[in-house]
Amino acid sequence: MTADSAPERPLLLLVASGWQLFREYLLSSISTEYRVHMFHSTEPSWEQQYLDGWTVLPSTLDGPAMAEAALRLSGEQQVSGVLCWDESRILATSYVAQALGLPNGDPEVVWRLRDKAQTRAALDAAGVPQPRSFPVKTLDQALAAAERVGYPAVLKPRGLGASLGVVRVENAEELRERFxxxxxxxxxxPVVYASDHPVLVEECVVGDEVSVDSVVQDGKVTPLFVGRKVVGYPPYAEEVGHHVDAADPLLLDPDFQQALQDTHTALGFRDGWTHSEFMLTAAGPRLIEVNGRLGGDLIPFLGLLATGIDPGRAAAAAACGLTPNLQPTRQLVGGVRFFYVDEPDSVVESVGFDQARLPAGIVKAVAMATPGKSYSPPPEGTVWGRIALAVALSTEVADCTAALDAAEQALQVEARTS
Known part of the structure; x- marks a missing residue:
């Protein structure tokens, strides 16, 4: 390297890539400031244009094996950071960061976030406000736990995300039906626990449901985007949309910021990116869960549109122990809505949007369904039942919602029940 040449960009190790529709914007942005080497279980396809290199491994769920591969890589070139935004792989990735001595390299802490029963126990010990919760294995245990938390109660899988498997029960009869x-x-x-109690029975707390994506450095939590969740298909908790307002008052609310900080302190999470979910109750915020990764469902993309803060670059910087640029450059509102078929077991023949009917506020309208494949609405369909999505950008929440309403009217679906 000559004295006049630019310094080599840091090398970031990325574990897996995720669904192109939901994660390409992150990888594309990161690759402009970092060299990216990816660990994957298959040969990269769309990812290759953004990569400096890649390693195909038998599994990206085996943390110790990935750590050995990372040490071999680091023997060839210096790795500055390790990043993963796949919930199933964040624990395995922490073994890699630990082996390389990089941020977010404590598997015990990351497992405490992955395992919601451990999350509850740690927060309870620290006195952080949250719903009462009991891990159970059998229906009889669930019935007993529900008597303790009271009805209505919430049943939740111990280690899943995206509200998969979450359902509200009003009484013992409904609990028996839905357990x-x-x-x-x-x-x-696969998620494996030391004790086989895969279901949480929790107190049902009510209010506005929000998520917050944050950067954590040396234990200090900086919230960046607040996502206001839209939930449908009751009593199930399907996430049918979100909106992110750059001027959301929670970003400046001292009580909310304190709850967020206390939560991370209690969990021992000190470096990286988190996606936390709260219920805003009449008695104050109640922590629902914390995920040690960027948010899904295009929430960070909405944050990028609304604020100008680049989530990919910020997460990469935090993974490398660098100071991220968290300065907003605009103040807008972004929203996403997901669409489903009306009837279970519907074979989608075609799906798309009438472009002439889409308002100017729609910045993305994408068909997700594969023609000829069967889809169902929630609860059978869940995340995989989505057939299309639309993203809107505006200056006001109401205008953003109106644009998404118009996109829904412009959606054209041909389907038959199988």
């Missing part, structure tokens, strides 16, 4: 739904909701990847 198997929660217990048997499949995980995208």
């Amino acid at each position: 198997a739904f929660t217990r048997d909701t499949p995980a995208p990847e």
